[in-house]
Amino acid sequence: MTDTAQRALAPEELREDPLRFGVGARVTVAVMSDRFVEVVLDALRRTDTTGLTVQTGDVSTYLGGAEPQLLRALTGLAETVAATGLHASITIHLSRGCPGEAVCELPGGAGPRAVVVPEGRRTGRFAAAEWALYPLADTAGAQEADHMRDILAAIELAKSNGTYRASEHFVTRLEGDLGDVIATALAGWVVVGRSVQHVTSHLTISVNSPSHARVG
Amino acid sequence: MTDTAQRALAPEELREDPLRFGVGARVTVAVMSDRFVEVVLDALRRTDTTGLTVQTGDVSTYLGGAEPQLLRALTGLAETVAATGLHASITIHLSRGCPGEAVCELPGGAGPRAVVVPEGRRTGRFAAAEWALYPLADTAGAQEADHMRDILAAIELAKSNGTYRASEHFVTRLEGDLGDVIATALAGWVVVGRSVQHVTSHLTISVNSPSHARVG
Numbered sequence: 441m442t443d444t445a446q447r448a449l450a451p452e453e454l455r456e457d458p459l460r461f462g463v464g465a466r467v468t469v470a471v472m473s474d475r476f477v478e479v480v481l482d483a484l485r486r487t488d489t490t491g492l493t494v495q496t497g498d499v500s501t502y503l504g505g506a507e508p509q510l511l512r513a514l515t516g517l518a519e520t521v522a523a524t525g526l527h528a529s530i531t532i533h534l535s536r537g538c539p540g541e542a543v544c545e546l547p548g549g550a551g552p553r554a555v556v557v558p559e560g561r562r563t564g565r566f567a568a569a570e571w572a573l574y575p576l577a578d579t580a581g582a583q584e585a586d587h588m589r590d591i592l593a594a595i596e597l598a599k600s601n602g603t604y605r606a607s608e609h610f611v612t613r614l615e616g617d618l619g620d621v622i623a624t625a626l627a628g629w630v631v632v633g634r635s636v637q638h639v640t641s642h643l644t645i646s647v648n649s650p651s652h653a654r655v656g
Numbered sequence: 657m658t659d660t661a662q663r664a665l666a667p668e669e670l671r672e673d674p675l676r677f678g679v680g681a682r683v684t685v686a687v688m689s690d691r692f693v694e695v696v697l698d699a700l701r702r703t704d705t706t707g708l709t710v711q712t713g714d715v716s717t718y719l720g721g722a723e724p725q726l727l728r729a730l731t732g733l734a735e736t737v738a739a740t741g742l743h744a745s746i747t748i749h750l751s752r753g754c755p756g757e758a759v760c761e762l763p764g765g766a767g768p769r770a771v772v773v774p775e776g777r778r779t780g781r782f783a784a785a786e787w788a789l790y791p792l793a794d795t796a797g798a799q800e801a802d803h804m805r806d807i808l809a810a811i812e813l814a815k816s817n818g819t820y821r822a823s824e825h826f827v828t829r830l831e832g833d834l835g836d837v838i839a840t841a842l843a844g845w846v847v848v849g850r851s852v853q854h855v856t857s858h859l860t861i862s863v864n865s866p867s868h869a870r871v872g
Contacts, residue, residue: 464825466786468860470686470745477866495825498867499745499786499860502825529686529715531747531860533788535826570682570715572749574790574856609680609711609718610751610856640790640826642858644684644715644747650693651714 454550459493461553462539464504465514468531469521483520489513500533508558510534511626515561515619522565522618522647530645532622534629537638538576554634560623566652567618569645570611571598573628575636590635594628618647670766675709677769678755680720681730684747685737699736705729716749724774726750727842731777731835738781738834738863746861748838750845753854754792770850776839782868783834785861786827787814789844791852806851810844834863 454460471479484496492505492513503513514532521528536553573594595612598604603616603624614621622643629641646652670676687695700712708721708729719729730748737744752769789810814820814830819840821829830837838859845857862868 462825466826468745468747470688472687472689472692474688474690476688476743497824498865499784499829499862504825527692529684529745529747531684531745533826533858533860539825540823568715572856574792576790576792607756608713609678609720609755610682610749613715640788642749644682644749646715649714 451550455553458506459504460539461537461550463506463510463536463553464493464502465510465535466500466502466533467514467517468500468529469517470529470531471521471524472527472529473524475526479521479524479526483517486520487513487517500531507555507626507630511558511560511623514626515563515622518567518618518622518645518647519563519565522563522567525648527646527648527650530647532625532641532643532645534625534641534643535639536629536633537636538640550637552634552637555630557627557630558623560626561619562617563619565618565647567614567616567621567645567647568649568652569614569621569625569643570608571614571625571628571641571643572611573625573632573641574639575632576638576640590632591628594631597627597631598624618645621645667766671769674722675720676755677753677766679722679726679752679769680709680718681726681751682716682718682749683730683733684716684745685733686745686747687737687740688743688745689740691742695737695740695742699733702736703729703733716747723771723842723846727774727776727839730842731779731838734783734834734838734861734863735779735781738779738783741864743862743864743866746863748841748857748859748861750841750857750859751855752845752849753852754856766853768850768853771846773843773846774839776842777835778833779835781834781863783830783832783837783861783863784865784868785830785837785841785859786824787830787841787844787857787859788827789841789848789857790855791848792854792856806848807844810847813843813847814840834861837861
């Protein structure tokens with residue numbers, strides 16, 4: 441607990457500090473190979489996590505910090521796994537605006553954190569993915585029109601960058617360069633986060649699937 | 657499209673039919689072994705999916721249907737995978753009250769679907785998991801107190817059945833019998849679904865992890 445935790449923070453202080461605002465990701469890397477231990481440990485070791493708080497667990501690894509650093513780390517981690525050529529499932533859970541578990545620990549509400557959409561990076565690796573995006577505006581009311589508009593904007597963004605493939609039950613199917621797919625999910629989450637404080641997103645990525653056609 | 661799709665359905669017709677109400681799951685099974693193809697196909701083949709609509713894809717398998725049949729299928733599938741002794745990650749995405757993708761295709765709103773909490777089944781296999789539960793009450797307002805109360809009730813339920821371990825960033829950590837862990841997630845989703853129409857839940861399960869102490 442720092443000094444500032446002793447007093448009530450102003451909303452802008454809560455929004456400006458990514459860790460206080462609860463900006464982060466949990467990522468699960470499942471490599472479908474007998475060599476999974478060495479591949480996952482090596483990939484985590486080689487990931488640039490500068491500026492992020494990292495906690496590795498048996499179910500997932502937590503990364504906390506600002507959006508551009510998160511995107512860089514998630515793209516790098518997934519790229520290293522994909523480069524092995526092994527089939528893998530990479531599950532990414534993004535969250536903002538609700539540090540803590542069920543009850544957000546943001547006293548009085550911080551309001552939405554508006555940041556620029558972080559730049560993605562192409563990897564040359566193909567990915568198929570399923571994506572869900574949740575604005576959790578408990579006190580919505582007047583905001584409803586805004587976040588439905590923003591979800592549709594996020595899907596439009598996926599259409600314009602070429603990663604959108606289809607609407608499936610409960611999810612949007614994305615396909616394309618692994619870096620573009622991850623950047624699309626981050627972008628949608630950031631865009632909706634401009635009008636809603638608490639936004640989560642879940643992305644399940646498949647790389648090197650035996651059922652994928654090879655894509656350069 | 658059936659005859660009934662030609663006319664506007666009454667809210668109770670939308671709520672009573674699990675497929676029309678969008679009750680279902682997407683499940684991704686990632687087996688960390690060179691034998692992943694045969695293990696996953698065998699597990700899917702041996703799962704009792706009576707009464708469910710099943711669509712297998714490269715990222716996940718969709719199961720649509722009523723809550724007890726969903727719980728039976730998810731428990732059976734996970735149990736078969738766990739029984740191989742191979743390390744695996746099983747990701748379950750539950751949804752109710754929003755058939756379709758971003759824009760729920762329930763004209764006018766169907767209201768919450770209240771059902772009894774389905775009975776789980778012990779498997780004798782240990783699991784560790786991370787669980788997130790989302791009431792997506794866009795038109796909340798007065799409902800807010802209700803669904804926060806229901807989320808806390810879902811966590812209390814996990815505490816009372818012994819699967820609750822800890823509050824982590826963005827998730828609740830569950831541990832215990834694999835069947836109890838899955839049943840807890842289904843129960844929370846059903847309980848919150850009594851006051852909120854659209855509820856989703858994401859559960860990432862780890863079985864046979866090298867870092868787990870042997871249980872059971």
